[in-house]
Amino acid sequence: MAITSRALAFASRWFDPQTVARVFNPLVADWQREWADAPKSRRLIVHIRGILSFCIAIIVCTPAIFHARAPKALTDLIARRMAIATALGTAVLIVPFAREVQLEETRGFFILFAVPGAIVMAFPFAMVSAVDAIRGFIGVEPHVTRGTAAKLGVVAIMFMFFMHGWVVPAANQAWREATFHPPSEPARAPRELSTFELLTSREPATTKANNIRRELGNRAALSVLPVLLLWRRWRALDLPKGRWFSAQPAAIGTIAMIFAFLALRISPRIVEMKWHLPVGSSFWVTLGLLALLGTIRVTLAEWSMVRA
């Protein structure tokens, strides 16, 4: 009956003690008894039905996760750490490009319009600092900790969706208009169109249509990236300290995540062309590989601990 114990442990990590006592304990108790009373030939069916009802109960109770209020000191700490990490990342991304801008008078424009684009690149990696703040905060119940992380994930997706979908395209277009001084408005490339405009564009199957699909894929994947990095850091912090697989300090962990992302970001485009994958799927390949690497690390760590 390990599966029922695992299910209950899962619920205990995500929900407050009262919800666990009133909803999940009775559900699991009835499931266990039904399993014990069933003939061996029916036990698999009992487990399938139990898992299904457990999943439905989890979905129905999910709003309770978001009602768990984190202490103000914790939310302030998360906001502070994320702001610092995002600001540092943004500065690091902008400075080398700003130095390359030839004319002194356009440098100010460049910095102003490049900031939103740099923020959306830096923000997902700030999740490492945020997770460390959540996990390091003492005196908070596990369900509140996880609820805070879940809320942070939702907010991060919404932030990325809004920034990458509307703010960055507007800034890109403003930059072009400010610097090229054409007689008419410069043509708008996919990166300068809002997500709504991309979704409603009626381009025939041309290179531009492919570029639009690629841009949409990029935006969707980047919106999910913060949650993936949150999950990876969370799992890494679960591992014991002082071993080869242990989580590094937040700064080193962030840099390692950035390098891993950039390394995996280059190759998938080639994979997309060589394996004839759908246009725009390369970004999802990158995310898949990042998730796979995280899973392999945890699996190897667990295997190493069992062997030890």
Next chain:
Amino acid sequence: MEQLPKFSSAERQIIELLVEHEELFGLQMVELSGGRLKRGTVYVTLGRMQEKGYLESRQEPLPEGAIGLPRRLYRPTGLAMRILATWKAAEQIYIRGAHTQEA
């Protein structure tokens, strides 16, 4: 004037089953309801009904040699029985009124 508390259809079904059988487990209610109560949601409904004060519960003592968690038995409170009786009476009055109008 304080409003008469309402039951959802699932809550009413549960109270009616408990009035009939006195004390039941969640899974027994699902079986006795003939498919109207679902396994995935019945425990959530039972939890909410306990919060509202409609139900009381106790843990079943574990039979000798049994393993796992003790099951939870539910029974209706006086409040739930009063609300159910009041709604049934109100329904009767409504039905009688509708028949009188038709006649």
